[in-house]
Amino acid sequence: MCRWLTYCGEPIYLDKVLFEPRNSLISQSLRARHSHVTTNGDGFGIGWYSDRPVPGVYRDILPAWNDQNLKSLSHQIRSGLFLAHVRASTGTATSRANCHPFAHGKWLFMHNGQIGGYERVRRRLETMIDDQYYSHRVGTTDSELIFYLLFSQGLDRDPVGAMMRTIGKIEMATREAEVDAPTKFTAVLTDGAMVYAVRHSTDQAPPTLFHLRRDNHFMVVSEPLDDDDDCQAWREVPAGQMLAIERCGRLEMVPFLPAC
Amino acid sequence: MCRWLTYCGEPIYLDKVLFEPRNSLISQSLRARHSHVTTNGDGFGIGWYSDRPVPGVYRDILPAWNDQNLKSLSHQIRSGLFLAHVRASTGTATSRANCHPFAHGKWLFMHNGQIGGYERVRRRLETMIDDQYYSHRVGTTDSELIFYLLFSQGLDRDPVGAMMRTIGKIEMATREAEVDAPTKFTAVLTDGAMVYAVRHSTDQAPPTLFHLRRDNHFMVVSEPLDDDDDCQAWREVPAGQMLAIERCGRLEMVPFLPAC
Amino acid sequence: MCRWLTYCGEPIYLDKVLFEPRNSLISQSLRARHSHVTTNGDGFGIGWYSDRPVPGVYRDILPAWNDQNLKSLSHQIRSGLFLAHVRASTGTATSRANCHPFAHGKWLFMHNGQIGGYERVRRRLETMIDDQYYSHRVGTTDSELIFYLLFSQGLDRDPVGAMMRTIGKIEMATREAEVDAPTKFTAVLTDGAMVYAVRHSTDQAPPTLFHLRRDNHFMVVSEPLDDDDDCQAWREVPAGQMLAIERCGRLEMVPFLPAC
């Protein structure tokens, strides 16, 4: 299982949340407490919005805990909306192209989970990616595949519908291929204005998802960042739900219903 | 254009040909003389046969000229049949998965050239890869695509036919997509017993291919390795021809005719 | 020989000068025109000042021309004072710790040249580094050694004097070790307020150094960035001279005289 966070609110330097909390994302990359997978050392990535029309992305295949560039960049870069991800591979290769977040145009996406029986449905799902997006697929992960399916399902016009249709089509494909393994989709998607965070699985064990609201920011994470007192502040997102967060601060929780 | 060599003959340590000649492959990776592309710094790879049923592969994304591992490995590894490749990317990402040679089972493959209009025919050609091989595609290059098409065209039973059918199908796909850019296929393929080296292009400018026969070995290269007197010993393979070399030393040159 | 540039003036996005000019630094990293060394593929680095007390640094050992992170970062980061460097190793290893620019506190430093007979005087010069700085030496290059000698010679109080004393001591050490090879010091040093650019060598061939003044910025480079008409705008800094540039725009040229 991968570990990640999304910050949305008053602009801050990234190291404020990536390195400073006791159970920070970087500490989590060394030892995750709520997870079966011991170590998240298979690469990492950050994505952030500043003044440019497109977000910035920095990804590398070293363990995050030892990357001097990440330390310096997160000390310099200030952003009001950013994502960070540390990866524990579920089988695909360690390469920059396989690290999250994925970026295309104004969109950023990161994913914790899997397409059940990926190798048996990969081709079929890849044929559903529109030609104009297919050439942007440079890696081999199921996560990147989902990202380009979103575009092909109308992400720019209707992001929530695109997510529900994409997961619906994936689940149909795995059912038809008689795959037993569950499809899990705990994910964050953003265009720089809205943040969508989903916790969904075809079984009873979707990867965890928590959120926290402070005066001047929201955070959405795979696992709470603080150790003690603050723990009460984190709210677990129930399975089958989606958060939709506006940058102005409005948050809505709605059911996430894959479309047939 | 990439640079490469194949050695077949009496077992030698790899550094004997990778590092020692004046115009060695490693020197070529710094400055190629017969090529428009200045520098081959986008990764490298070696593949070799020793006592195991499958060949060994070492690939990395650093420039070959500065890799201490390559120096030590090529000083230790002795082989009677090995390939080495330095890469100058024609657009796809620098990752280990995109470095040559490609290996699957007993086969090694490396390629200098391109599928004309790759992005316009990539999907169509990928659908021609048999299911059993598709999950082994971990990179995004046209070269790896060709490699798995070879398997799908019967590589194990009929390697020469598989190459001719594969290139024929690629050329048909590019014609139907009305691609102008030429398809170039200067390549080496081996199963550890036979070495096939092809020089082919749909235009008049296939990448160069040379071979040399000594008492105890053959070499096939993209560019001659020696500077002065030895130059006469290298023979250029004409466009449209294929060498078939047995490890015992028998060499045959035959026309390479893509099959419709 | 390495290639580099320094920009000082109205804040701009880094890609404006790193990627856009025809003979941009990234193009130069592929093929340098004024240099004997063919290729600058042994790592690169950028350093920049934004709102933090210390500058940011991003360095990596891949060739700069193929680094997607560098593309994205230089598209996002805006700065009124930044340095960029592409490295062609003169013998020391390719590691991030050996890439320029070097950073310590508020200072950034990059260097094109060498300490003559480095291996014969390295120890002696290392003993001249103050204890408090020695533990910050994490690489093995002569350039990093010079950087920490500068601190030990009073960089914070008197940067110009520290440079002259440092080079003076280096030249004395090489003379006493009867080294024949010249010491070359074409370098840029800045604390975020002043930029010092030196062109010096003990022989008649110091690495080139050019500067250009526009309405709203200065640039100091190892080799002019534009191909044609703009070439006249670049002024070569004579051997033995030093530029001192204030961020407000005042530029002074003074002789660089190593102190005995």
Next chain:
Amino acid sequence: MCRWLTYCGEPIYLDKVLFEPRNSLISQSLRARHSHVTTNGDGFGIGWYSDRPVPGVYRDILPAWNDQNLKSLSHQIRSGLFLAHVRASTGTATSRANCHPFAHGKWLFMHNGQIGGYERVRRRLETMIDDQYYSHRVGTTDSELIFYLLFSQGLDRDPVGAMMRTIGKIEMATREAEVDAPTKFTAVLTDGAMVYAVRHSTDQAPPTLFHLRRDNHFMVVSEPLDDDDDCQAWREVPAGQMLAIERCGRLEMVPFLPAC
């Protein structure tokens, strides 16, 4: 704490012990059971003797568990004496130059432990390295420093004495610098004929060291490789002891006494 193994006996393919046992070195790199440090993801290395006068070395900064090159190389390389090491950094940078084993001439060395108060005695100890070896120091770790001190203390003539004198001098330096932190030296040193394995510390907690004798080989490891029944076969080396193992199979255990 780092994890490592040494194999000495009938030549085998390296993957036989690196990848196959249930608690293999590669599994250990993901989760170490006898150690406080969670994860060994800061690089790895292998060193082996074959037919060449000098051993081969392959080191990289990726986590070992995800390195395809390591998988292929350890499947191909067969050796009767080899070392493997996975690194958990104790503070110095992740670079190939800092990965174990270290090689010079016919010698290989790997180390688990630390020089107490390293930063306070580093310079003083570096001045004890003979000039002829100092230029070979390309990293910054205490382990590499110890390696070159061994040469300066007569490694080639008297390896056991060189180890005892080196550790003695280190302990004297830390005492004089009034360092509180202990110096720990659990290490393996070999010239390809003899293997020396030491377990020593200035406090009561030297890193663990185990050995195992089978019909046709010895192994010396930081932590037993097998999970269940085989556990009885492993013998813990007591603190303050050194194993001296001949390739013919003779093993001797003697006290390790740092020399003043």
